Amino acid sequence: MDVNRENYDSSSINREEEDFDIKRGPWTIDEDLLLVNYIATHGEGRWSSLARSAGLKRTGKSCRLRWLNYLRPDVRRGNITLEEQLTILQLHSQWGNRWSKIAQHLPGRTDNEIKNYWRTRVQKHAKQLGCEVNSKLFRDTMKYLWMPRLMERIRSTTSCNTSTSTTITNHVNDNLVNITPRQGSHVSSSRSTNSSSAQVDPSYTSENSSTAVSFDEHQLSPVSDMQEESAVPLQLENNVNINTETSTAYVGYPDCLTSPTGYSYFNQNGLEFEQNNMWLGNEDFWENLWNVENMLFSK
DNA sequence: AAAACTTTCAACCGCGTTCAC
DNA sequence: GGTGAACGCGGTTGAAAGTTT
Incomplete structure (x- = not known):
């Protein structure tokens, strides 16, 4: 998704989001593995620092979302019963x-x-x-x-x-x-x-x-x-x-x-x-x- | 077969709230 | 209490997959 940064309300910009090296869009398998392995070893903790520590060029928000909505082991997939x-x-x-x-x-x-x-x-x-x-x-x-x-x-x-x-x-x-x-x-x-x-x-x-x-x-x-x-x-x-x-x-x-x-x-x-x-x-x-x-x- | 259209859902954004100092 | 950073939530987007024409 193309992000138009000029539309940002500067007061709400998080420090991590000012980093123009941040990756966006669909997660790769390698990124998933990095995140899963890091959390398996260190636990969830603070997302912004977790992202950096895990070597992911993602925002903490993005890591949190990926983990909670997709990678978490207890996520149930498939049709809604x-x-x-x-x-x-x-x-x-x-x-x-x-x-x-x-x-x-x-x-x-x-x-x-x-x-x-x-x-x-x-x-x-x-x-x-x-x-x-x-x-x-x-x-x-x-x-x-x-x-x-x-x-x-x-x-x-x-x-x-x-x-x-x-x-x-x-x-x-x-x-x-x-x-x-x-x-x-x-x-x-x-x-x-x-x-x-x-x-x-x-x-x-x-x-x-x-x-x-x-x-x-x-x-x-x-x-x-x-x-x-x-x-x-x-x-x-x-x-x-x-x-x-x-x-x-x-x-x-x-x-x-x-x-x-x-x-x-x-x-x-x-x-x-x-x-x-x-x-x-x-x-x-x-x-x-x-x-x-x-x-x-x-x- | 391919173009057009529709559906799905992962990922993003903005904003309010909470936390830490 | 003030301030900035981080978190969490609800709304929205758009790429990919599926379906129809």
Whole structure:
């Protein structure tokens, strides 16, 4: 990246950054080895002096970033799992763009990675729905559709592994609405084709991830926590009764999706819904919603 | 096959905060 | 308490990889 030094605010220039011999851009394997070997021998210490001592022509900042985001042995790489996606959505609804704080609840994931996930996946979907990522419409879509859907997907993909899914399942059971197949929906094709494609990172186990633990540790009830934060009345809780026999046809779609104002959007026939609601009267929105959901949960 | 377009993510920047003197 | 250096965070960029036309 070309750096225009004339744009620098001279008051904020660090001494190390005044060195025009500083190297920037992608790290080489040799640089990585230098940094890893130095830290293995001496520990992290002060980054600016570490960079010099290790023989790296990099800023301390750059070394720190490279170590924390890439070289650290406990950095977890690969796709964001369903559990992690759910955690990110939950915590972002609570804290906003506090990436570092969110990352603390996703061991092995970096704030940078979570930030990138949010920008490349979630913000993109908001755009495709034609709404702002911070809009009430999009937040409600996440709360009332995607997060229950994610929880159900997690439950279904971990049902063969009870030890892994115990905690999550408990929360799903505590928070999801009735789940029965909904008939007559115009969106069935796109959903049904994708319903079996949920993936779980093979590296994810109850041992190496504390995502599920974090629910307990921090009393994060996926829906109820948001309810506390949100001013809108939420009707999801206490309608607890997951029907595992009937949840397979449309894996996890609530037959009765409750709106922020407390009205049902669908009945069993998928026909009855609240009038004059912001979610309604926009067929494009619904069409986009299902398309977006496919993309959100695929990968 | 290649150009055009899109997506991903490593790395950078600026700024506020913390630390050390 | 003041000051400068270093750290940490969130926003942004752009090269590379992937996909579409």
